[in-house]
Amino acid sequence: MPxxxxxxxxxxxDVFSAELVTGPFSIIVGFDGGVMALNDRLKLRSLAVAExxxxxxxxxxxxxxxxxxxxxxDMFYAEGGKxxxxxxxxxxx
Amino acid sequence: xxxxNVAPFEVVRxxxxxxxxxxxxxxxxxxVHHYEEGFGKMISDSTKCVDCxxxxxxxxxxxxxxxxxxxxFRPNANWQQKYLTEIYKQAESGGVLLSSxxxxxxxxxxxxxxxxxxxxxxxxxxxxxREPMETRVFLGAKPQTMQRDRxxxxxxxxxxxxxxxxxxxxSAMSYGSISYNAHAALAxxxxxxxxYYNTGEGGLHKDFYKYSANxxxxxxxxxxxxxxxYLEDGAxxxxxxxxxxxxxxxxxxxxxxxxxxxxxxxxxxEGSDAVSPAPHHDIYSIEDLRQLVYSIKEATEYKKPVIxxxxxxxxxxxxxxxxxxxxxxxxxxxxxxxxxxxxxxRIRDNVGIPIELALGSVxxxxxxxxxxxxxxxxxxxxIRSSAxxxxxxxxxxxxxxxxxxxxxxxxxxxxxxxxxxxxxxxIATQRPDLVKRLNPDIAAERLINMLTAWNHEIQExxxxxxxxxxxxxxxxxxxxxxxxxxxxxxxxxxxxHAGEV
Numbered sequence: 001m002p003x004x005x006x007x008x009x010x011x012x013x014d015v016f017s018a019e020l021v022t023g024p025f026s027i028i029v030g031f032d033g034g035v036m037a038l039n040d041r042l043k044l045r046s047l048a049v050a051e052x053x054x055x056x057x058x059x060x061x062x063x064x065x066x067x068x069x070x071x072x073x074d075m076f077y078a079e080g081g082k083x084x085x086x087x088x089x090x091x092x093x
Numbered sequence: 094x095x096x097x098n099v100a101p102f103e104v105v106r107x108x109x110x111x112x113x114x115x116x117x118x119x120x121x122x123x124x125v126h127h128y129e130e131g132f133g134k135m136i137s138d139s140t141k142c143v144d145c146x147x148x149x150x151x152x153x154x155x156x157x158x159x160x161x162x163x164x165x166f167r168p169n170a171n172w173q174q175k176y177l178t179e180i181y182k183q184a185e186s187g188g189v190l191l192s193s194x195x196x197x198x199x200x201x202x203x204x205x206x207x208x209x210x211x212x213x214x215x216x217x218x219x220x221x222x223r224e225p226m227e228t229r230v231f232l233g234a235k236p237q238t239m240q241r242d243r244x245x246x247x248x249x250x251x252x253x254x255x256x257x258x259x260x261x262x263x264s265a266m267s268y269g270s271i272s273y274n275a276h277a278a279l280a281x282x283x284x285x286x287x288x289y290y291n292t293g294e295g296g297l298h299k300d301f302y303k304y305s306a307n308x309x310x311x312x313x314x315x316x317x318x319x320x321x322x323y324l325e326d327g328a329x330x331x332x333x334x335x336x337x338x339x340x341x342x343x344x345x346x347x348x349x350x351x352x353x354x355x356x357x358x359x360x361x362x363e364g365s366d367a368v369s370p371a372p373h374h375d376i377y378s379i380e381d382l383r384q385l386v387y388s389i390k391e392a393t394e395y396k397k398p399v400i401x402x403x404x405x406x407x408x409x410x411x412x413x414x415x416x417x418x419x420x421x422x423x424x425x426x427x428x429x430x431x432x433x434x435x436x437x438x439r440i441r442d443n444v445g446i447p448i449e450l451a452l453g454s455v456x457x458x459x460x461x462x463x464x465x466x467x468x469x470x471x472x473x474x475x476i477r478s479s480a481x482x483x484x485x486x487x488x489x490x491x492x493x494x495x496x497x498x499x500x501x502x503x504x505x506x507x508x509x510x511x512x513x514x515x516x517x518x519x520i521a522t523q524r525p526d527l528v529k530r531l532n533p534d535i536a537a538e539r540l541i542n543m544l545t546a547w548n549h550e551i552q553e554x555x556x557x558x559x560x561x562x563x564x565x566x567x568x569x570x571x572x573x574x575x576x577x578x579x580x581x582x583x584x585x586x587x588x589x590h591a592g593e594v
Contacts, residue, residue, distance in 0.1 A: 011249035014231045015239075017564035018466075024217060024559070042224050042561065044217070 267293030270434030337431025343369030431474030456489025
């Protein structure tokens with residue numbers, strides 16, 4: 001990690017240490033204008049994201065997505081600790 | 094003159110095993126054992142024995158054992174034998190009783206009544222052998238505002254802090270109360286482990302300046318050894334207001350231990366008793382404390398965090414709240430079980446409150462007043478194992494100090510006679526023939542071994558709780574349950590009873 005990024009990452013980790021969420025989790029958070037899926041840093045739970053056309057599906061299991069949408073264009077699993085963000089078409093930026 | 098003194102211990106020798114090697118005679122600084130030519134065997138004078146276990150450990154045939162003296166006064170639940178023998182001593186000498194190490198009386202030990210959680214099924218535990226477990230801790234004030242540069246990027250400006258590889262540091266033990274070799278071992282172990290050790294109020298010996306990156310220098314009420322280089326040579330500066338073993342009074346080092354380098358390091362004449370005054374004579378209010386904190390920060394160009402150490406007393410939450418507003422970066426709280434080189438017996442045994450309750454109360458109060466992030470909390474008195482460390486962190490501490498535990502790792506057997514200066518283990522003495530028995534390299538290795546083991550145990554317990562970073566453990570009272578505690582105790586600790594969901 002470049003030194004500047006490292007200093008910033010250390011700063012955030014230190015200042016907001018009380019807000020750190022640990023342990024296994026996969027969550028979906030809605031916000032004004034979009035939705036975010038997030039897995040814990042260690043990828044201890046599953047979180048699947050599928051796209052079909054202009055729709056996106058998120059669930060903890062691929063089978064849950066297939067129940068609703070049997071065929072899709074693309075599917076991937078969220079990386080540990082990396083948020084997956086989708087914005088609503090025409091929504092608040 | 095009638096001798097009312099009762100020997101507390103009895104030396105028992107198995108003569109079938111004893112080979113008259115006389116190691117016990119050479120090793121005992123209290124001159125308990127000697128070889129009697131006339132009888133052709135070893136004789137022991139039990140009246141001088143302090144049960145330090147040195148002869149027991151070193152006897153090659155394990156022929157020795159130390160038992161409590163079976164000679165007993167008539168049993169009395171109120172007038173226990175010790176009260177009688179203490180009165181005999183005072184009637185004879187007219188003196189204040191002095192004791193060493195921590196309060197041995199049977200007050201409740203709250204750590205032993207608290208249990209830790211583990212995760213199963215719904216929130217699974219984490220395997221510390223597979224996943225990274227973070228036990229690294231930063232101690233210091235958190236910044237109150239965030240600053241950004243012209244492009245909106247965060248400016249990572251942090252107030253000065255201490256970085257610890259694990260949430261444990263070596264507590265303050267002065268050079269004078271413990272030996273040069275003991276200090277050398279603590280300094281080396283702190284450096285190797287990536288933590289800190291504390292000079293205590295005896296100043297810093299020149300030979301240890303090279304460990305300054307891992308040293309916390311203490312400014313106590315006697316201001317022993319405090320000069321400009323001293324402040325510069327610490328990673329942090331600790332203002333000692335009080336100590337758990339003797340709240341309200343200052344340190345005491347008998348003149349017999351003020352010799353040679355000890356006197357030079359403290360900057361006082363040889364043979365003079367080093368008695369620190371009770372208060373700092375320039376701190377009579379919280380504003381005075383703030384003034385001293387900032388004087389020290391000015392003198393060290395705001396580059397080092399300032400710690401304020403207090404004893405756990407009845408008002409500790411209010412006192413801590415004041416200190417959190419005074420500009421200090423870290424508050425160290427020492428509970429009533431804390432150790433000491435020498436303290437008046439009555440104060441050690443009757444003054445102060447348990448660290449578990451003090452911690453629960455302080456953490457709660459600082460959170461209620463929204464100033465918990467102004468300071469980090471370090472607790473001591475007495476942390477005996479990694480389980481105590483985990484419980485202390487769950488109750489709200491950022492890190493712990495270990496004093497007695499470090500000495501035990503180096504060989505101490507808690508015989509509690511440090512004040513005589515004849516420690517057979519070479520730890521609490523200044524006699525060169527005794528000090529050389531403590532090999533600093535071996536002692537440092539023992540300290541490193543102990544804390545490495547504790548770190549693994551902490552990681553195991555954390556993993557068991559489904560937590561992989563120590564920050565998520567701090568103040569996490571839901572991970573604790575009390576057992577055998579009443580409503581008030583549970584309320585002060587802020588935890589539920591075992592069995593409650």
